[in-house]
Amino acid sequence: MKNSENHHQTTTHSKVISHVFSTGTAKQGCPGPPLGLVDIGVSDIAYIFRVSLPGIAKYQDKIKCEIQREGRVCIQGVVPEIAIPSDSGCLYRMQVQQLSPPGSFSITFNLPGQVDPRLFSPKFRPDGIFEVVVVKLGVRIPTS
Numbered sequence: 001m002k003n004s005e006n007h008h009q010t011t012t013h014s015k016v017i018s019h020v021f022s023t024g025t026a027k028q029g030c031p032g033p034p035l036g037l038v039d040i041g042v043s044d045i046a047y048i049f050r051v052s053l054p055g056i057a058k059y060q061d062k063i064k065c066e067i068q069r070e071g072r073v074c075i076q077g078v079v080p081e082i083a084i085p086s087d088s089g090c091l092y093r094m095q096v097q098q099l100s101p102p103g104s105f106s107i108t109f110n111l112p113g114q115v116d117p118r119l120f121s122p123k124f125r126p127d128g129i130f131e132v133v134v135v136k137l138g139v140r141i142p143t144s
Contacts, residue, residue, distance in 0.1 A: 037052040038051050050131045050132075051129070052130075055079065057126070059078065063077040070110075071115050076104070079101065079104075116135050
């Protein structure tokens with residue numbers, strides 16, 4: 001009798017999963033907030049890059065961002081494993097997981113030119129974006 005109950009639960013569970021629908025921009029993108037998407041901008045004196053790191057801001061002390069003179073950027077960190085408590089005191093384990101799984105990650109990319117790795121300004125935004133401005137190599141920063 002227990003085997004048929006387990007089979008029924010599995011079948012019911014798979015039916016629940018198949019009834020997840022997305023429309024609009026949710027349908028166009030990947031499931032869950034994407035980890036590691038990169039935007040790069042250029043000005044006369046600096047580059048800006050933004051990297052999506054959803055759910056990482058609370059653990060920013062575990063993020064390492066290395067910027068090299070030739071413009072190579074390497075961001076390393078860990079997506080934490082989080083138990084989800086409820087008001088009743090139960091802990092849930094994920095049956096459907098479309099968000100980034102727990103574990104270490106590394107994101108490496110190149111900026112369009114050389115930079116001064118000493119002159120950068122990192123910021124974690126509340127929307128899960130890690131934003132960094134880094135000054136181009138040899139540029140004098142205006143002091144006003």
